[in-house]
Amino acid sequence: xxxxxYFIQFILIMTLFFIFKIIGYKNSSNLGSNIGKIFGRIIKxxxxxxxxxxxxxxxxxxxxxNKDKVVDEVFSNYGRILSEYVYLKNFREGNLRKxxxxxxxxxxxxxxxxxxxxxxxxxxxxNFELMAMFLDNAGVKISAIYRPLNNIFLNKVMEKIRIKYIxxxxxxxxxxxxxxxxxxxxxxxxxxxxxxxxxxxxxxxNLFGKEALTTTIPAQIIKKFDCEIVPVYIxxxxxxxxxLTIKKPIKFDNNLSIEEITLELNKILEKMIINKPSxxxxxxxxxx
Numbered sequence: 001x002x003x004x005x006y007f008i009q010f011i012l013i014m015t016l017f018f019i020f021k022i023i024g025y026k027n028s029s030n031l032g033s034n035i036g037k038i039f040g041r042i043i044k045x046x047x048x049x050x051x052x053x054x055x056x057x058x059x060x061x062x063x064x065x066n067k068d069k070v071v072d073e074v075f076s077n078y079g080r081i082l083s084e085y086v087y088l089k090n091f092r093e094g095n096l097r098k099x100x101x102x103x104x105x106x107x108x109x110x111x112x113x114x115x116x117x118x119x120x121x122x123x124x125x126x127n128f129e130l131m132a133m134f135l136d137n138a139g140v141k142i143s144a145i146y147r148p149l150n151n152i153f154l155n156k157v158m159e160k161i162r163i164k165y166i167x168x169x170x171x172x173x174x175x176x177x178x179x180x181x182x183x184x185x186x187x188x189x190x191x192x193x194x195x196x197x198x199x200x201x202x203x204x205x206n207l208f209g210k211e212a213l214t215t216t217i218p219a220q221i222i223k224k225f226d227c228e229i230v231p232v233y234i235x236x237x238x239x240x241x242x243x244l245t246i247k248k249p250i251k252f253d254n255n256l257s258i259e260e261i262t263l264e265l266n267k268i269l270e271k272m273i274i275n276k277p278s279x280x281x282x283x284x285x286x287x288x
Contacts, residue, residue: 003152010153013082020083025096028083029240036079037072040283046071049282056277059209060270064277073278077236081127085158088165092133100130104246107230108138111249115141117188117225118249119218122232123196123269124281127242129166131232132192134244136167143169143184145177145193145217167192181217185225192232193217195265198286205262208270210287219261222252229265233272235279 016035020028040046049071053064064070090096111118120142122131132144144167149155162170169184171177171191181191198213205214221227228249235243250268252261273280 006151006153009151010157013154014157016082017086021086025084025087025090026240028086029080032079032081032083033076033239034079036075036077036082040071040075040078045283046075048285049074052282052284052286053277055210055287056208056274060274062274070278070282074280074282077126077278078281078283080236080239081129084127085129085161088129088133088161091130092137092165099240100134100242100244102134102244102246104248105138107246107249108135108140111190111230112139115188116190116228117185118190118228118230119221120190120192120230120232121195121218121265121268122192122234123194123272124284125234125272125279126236127234128194129162130242131234131244133166135190135192135232141189142167143171143181143189143191145171145173145181145191147173147197185221191221196269196280196286197284198288203259203262205259205266207266207286212266212287214262214266216258216262218265219258222261223254223258226254229268231268231272233275235276 020032023031050067053067053070056062057064084091087096091100110116120131120135122128132142136142144162146162149158159170169189171180171184185191193215195215195218197215199215200213202213202215204211206212207214218229222229228251230249231247233245233247235245237243252264256264
């Protein structure tokens, strides 16, 4: 039964969280890296990663060197991200701020000074949780869209962590979440969301030369509220450090269609991914 499986997963993760908290940030990150590599190979998701890399290679006509190394880096990142959940409070309160370099603060300052409503877009790059956290911590009026975990036990824990340390204005995907999103936008809040997941309610849009179900939420917001798009990217450096980049806001022509805007956003996502493929969560079966 799924409920038993989910409960066992919950106990395992909470045990790891306890260990991570005891041994400190650097040690827990390294331990998480090793766990990620071992577990990733056991569940054999390396096949999905290599398939996705093949798609990127074929449609961009490029060569991705040493795919096995990329696979190891992806699994390593997974484990490090898991270990870092118990340290989100420390990042939030500044105790680990020295590990995060932020580029593009000038764009955030302009957004705050002019009280602009924008759409921050990104993908699941490395520790993606830090992106919304630092936007919120910088004083930007922001709400964040999230997808609940399938594991009901872990989801309760993660929702508490996200509300307390990442962004208190969390919006759950779905019909109810759409109403909540509109409410925040009408109050002049910006919104942060990931555009790289396969969604049943989206449209088929080209990604690396192959159609993929893609969210149209950013395009719909642009059409309705005439907002600028602000791409955000995070990259892990030296295992325990990060470079967080706030890119220049983009103003789309409001005459563009939902499909055209969504395609342009996918092109932005492609550039982020190809910059360093191992930073992206490549285990998603994106073109299923």
